[in-house]
Amino acid sequence: DSGVTQTPKHLITATGQRVTLRCSPRSGDLSVYWYQQSLDQGLQFLIQYYNGEERAKGNILERFSAQQFPDLHSELNLSSLELGDSALYFCASSVATGAWDTQYFGPGTRLTVL
């Protein structure tokens, strides 16, 4: 158990819908990262927040957005869902934001878009 929690574990929804994925980082970690894992694209970095502020952006679509709240939990919002958005979404956390910080991954949310 990494100490990072994600809810829900599974999510099944229809195209065009909007969903929210939630992540609670390990106690004491200030950074939260979101990743998308699919068979064709592999594990893709989406976005990072550090202590409530956006810190780095990866291959995140405009239909996706995220935020980190004062209690440091984070939410990833996916809207206008398409079939291709079906994937595993992982959240990771680390103490700070440097190159030497180990990222601890949550168990993931499996999103299925029908």
Place this chain on the structure above:
Amino acid sequence: SQQGEEDPQALSIQEGENATMNCSYKTSINNLQWYRQNSGRGLVHLILIRSNEREKHSGRLRVTLDTSKKSSSLLITASRAADTASYFCATDYSGGSNYKLTFGKGTLLTVNP
């Protein structure tokens, strides 16, 4: 495109044998990390090697880094059935002010009892 690329894509060995996986990357890095992922589950950090290090050990794991060839290898000695998983290398981006990890597509290791 992916920064790190693992090789081979899949590897099947017998329990007790050693497993070697390779990773190649394209640009300068601060560090390279290896992660393990059991089927459909979260990634587990295994080891981090810094760009100024050439070799690192952790239990049955040995990681090497050759920055001149932009490559790394992960050796698992005396493999066990429980080592069956996908293994990913992840490289950071050393340019600019934004730090992020880029993962390869992984090597699927199967250890047969």
